[in-house]
Amino acid sequence: MNVLVISYAQDVIRLISKALSDKVVVEHTETVSTAIQIHKQNPFDLIFTDLNHLQAEISTDNFSETIQPFKKSNPHVKLVVLSSKKDIRKAVLAIKNGAEDYLTHPIDEEEVRLVFTSIGNMRVKDLELDYLRDRFWKTDWMDIIRSRNPVMREIFQHIRSVAPTIATVLLLGETGTGKGLLAQLIHRHSLRNEKPFIAIHCGAIPDTLLESELFGHEKGAFTGADRKKLGKFEMARGGTIFLDEIGTITTPAQIKLLQVLQDGTFSRVGGTEQLNTDARIIAATNADLKQLTEKGLFRKDLYYRLNIFPIEIPTLRDRLEDLPYIIDMFLSNLNAKYGKGINRLHPAVKEGFKTYDWPGNIRELQNILERAYILENSDMLDLQNFPPDLVLITPYIETLPDKEELSLTQARQIATQEFERSYLKKLLKQCKGKIDLSAKKAQITTRQLNRLMTRHGIRKNDFKV
Numbered sequence: 001m002n003v004l005v006i007s008y009a010q011d012v013i014r015l016i017s018k019a020l021s022d023k024v025v026v027e028h029t030e031t032v033s034t035a036i037q038i039h040k041q042n043p044f045d046l047i048f049t050d051l052n053h054l055q056a057e058i059s060t061d062n063f064s065e066t067i068q069p070f071k072k073s074n075p076h077v078k079l080v081v082l083s084s085k086k087d088i089r090k091a092v093l094a095i096k097n098g099a100e101d102y103l104t105h106p107i108d109e110e111e112v113r114l115v116f117t118s119i120g121n122m123r124v125k126d127l128e129l130d131y132l133r134d135r136f137w138k139t140d141w142m143d144i145i146r147s148r149n150p151v152m153r154e155i156f157q158h159i160r161s162v163a164p165t166i167a168t169v170l171l172l173g174e175t176g177t178g179k180g181l182l183a184q185l186i187h188r189h190s191l192r193n194e195k196p197f198i199a200i201h202c203g204a205i206p207d208t209l210l211e212s213e214l215f216g217h218e219k220g221a222f223t224g225a226d227r228k229k230l231g232k233f234e235m236a237r238g239g240t241i242f243l244d245e246i247g248t249i250t251t252p253a254q255i256k257l258l259q260v261l262q263d264g265t266f267s268r269v270g271g272t273e274q275l276n277t278d279a280r281i282i283a284a285t286n287a288d289l290k291q292l293t294e295k296g297l298f299r300k301d302l303y304y305r306l307n308i309f310p311i312e313i314p315t316l317r318d319r320l321e322d323l324p325y326i327i328d329m330f331l332s333n334l335n336a337k338y339g340k341g342i343n344r345l346h347p348a349v350k351e352g353f354k355t356y357d358w359p360g361n362i363r364e365l366q367n368i369l370e371r372a373y374i375l376e377n378s379d380m381l382d383l384q385n386f387p388p389d390l391v392l393i394t395p396y397i398e399t400l401p402d403k404e405e406l407s408l409t410q411a412r413q414i415a416t417q418e419f420e421r422s423y424l425k426k427l428l429k430q431c432k433g434k435i436d437l438s439a440k441k442a443q444i445t446t447r448q449l450n451r452l453m454t455r456h457g458i459r460k461n462d463f464k465v
Contacts, residue, residue, distance in 0.1 A: 001046050001119075002027075002043070003024050003026045003027070003047070003048070004027050004028065005029075006028070006047065006050060006053050007050045008030050009050070012050075012105075013026075013028045016048055018109065019113050032066055035070075036073075039069075039073050040073050043077065044070075044074070045074070045119075046077070047078070047079045048079075049081060050081075050082045051081050051083040051087055051090060054066045054067070063094040064098055067094070067097055078100040079099040080100060080115055080119070081095070082102070082103055082105065082107060083104055083105070084104065091104075103115065138188060143328075143332070147319070148325075149318075149319035149321055151318070155311055159185060159186055159311070162309050164189070168280070168282070168306055169308075171284040171285075171310075171313060172284075172313065173315070175286045175363070176362055176363030176364055177314070177316070177361045177362060178361075178362050178363075179244065179284040179313060183199070183240075183242040184197060184242075186282060187240040187242075190280070192239050192240055192280060195237075195239030195240070196235060196237075196238070196240070197240050198239065198240070198241045199244065200241070200242070201244045202244060202246055203245035207250045210253050211250075211252060213232060214231050215256055216233075217231075217268050218268050218269070218270040218271040220270065221270025225269075228268075231266075233266060233277045234275065236277065236279035237278060238278060239280070240281075240282060242282045243257075243282070243284070244283075245284065245287075246289075247286075247289055248287075251299075254298070258299065258301060258302045258305060261281065261305040261306070264276055264277055264278055265277075281306075289307070315358065315361055316358040316361045316362050316365065317357055317358045320354055326365065327345065327365075327369065330370075331369065338373060341379060342376055342378075342379055342381060343379070344380040345380065346381060348419070349383050349390060352390040368390065377443065378443035378444075380443075384420075388416050417456070427442060429463050432463060433460040433464035435450065
């Protein structure tokens with residue numbers, strides 16, 4: 001990496017140069033304007049800059065005015081602000097305006113090295129994402145396609161192959177594995193991405209209304225049909241129609257759908273006019289369609305038409321190595337939705353996630369995280385906001401009875417209780433029984449603390465000096 005320091009302070013320049021001497025050659029300059037000119041000619045990867053230098057060039061606290069010229073020459077350049085402790089608020093403001101991190105005076109060599117390593121990792125990720133973006137994937141889907149799981153990586157390769165075509169895709173997998181999201185991913189990276197994406201959950205619509213939803217109806221076609229209605233296939237012309245839970249559709253709807261797949265024609269319920277559609281079909285099911293055909297519950301000819309390009313999606317328990325990526329994505333979405341700025345999970349919850357069976361797959365994870373997020377008042381999702389099944393506290397396993405047969409759920413509950421009891425006793429001892437101080441350190445309310453103490457039979461008087 002190319003590193004630049006913008007500072008008048010020679011001791012700061014020497015310290016940063018010394019800290020990174022075995023990694024890079026550090027250049028320096030004394031003004032932001034000079035730095036911008038140098039950066040244009042030979043862009044830097046990492047820039048350390050005094051906060052005062054950034055602020056000297058502008059009349060307001062809008063640091064983007066001085067940060068953006070660096071980003072314009074190199075979108076991946078990372079700026080680290082050097083600030084006094086009294087100006088930390090401004091340093092945080094600089095980060096909101098495009099800087100990556102800040103260090104406070106007096107600058108520490110080890111902190112410089114840690115920042116350098118962190119920035120290096122970020123840069124590698126940026127370059128990887130750029131490579132993928134240039135090749136195929138769109139920017140707003142980069143988090144979705146991150147995976148360490150070989151099966152998922154192969155699936156994304158298959159999606160890259162099939163998305164630009166008009167082939168029918170059949171998504172297979174348990175409920176909650178993300179079939180709807182992958183359908184959108186396919187559409188977004190198809191040549192139809194500017195046209196409609198129409199999703200319909202076939203299993204959620206009564207049998208009597210499903211044909212009308214898919215193909216529309218004419219006025220007077222049935223009781224209550226007081227006007228003509230367009231169906232989803234008409235709305236999806238030129239785009240993509242996603243038929244979720246395709247295995248639940250009725251036999252008459254199957255016949256009409258087969259006709260659409262064969263020649264792109266259909267008619268509205270109660271109508272005789274033949275209509276055309278070129279909508280691409282993506283179907284999804286958690287049922288075994290082949291087995292349904294053998295039982296006579298699903299047409300074989302329709303199954304063969306749908307099964308042109310099948311993609312089987314693994315369960316969450318089969319891709320646990322992707323948990324960190326998926327959690328980061330959901331927390332980012334929750335922060336955008338609720339604005340709490342929570343980016344961490346309690347270690348005991350992380351461990352519990354790795355051993356949990358996830359019967360509801362990714363959807364279950366999403367719902368559990370959102371509930372915990374809503375309840376949380378600190379900057380970390382703590383264990384008290386998760387079901388006991390999802391918490392694993394290994395140091396307390398020895399407290400479990402040796403002879404008694406316990407389920408995993410019961411064992412977790414006992415371990416959690418032991419952890420809470422031990423934690424509360426140590427906390428109250430440190431705070432000499434002061435409830436307000438203890439609650440503050442635990443980042444919970446005094447009411448929550450009193451409730452926990454009552455549950456574990458702990459009295460504050462036992463810890464007062």
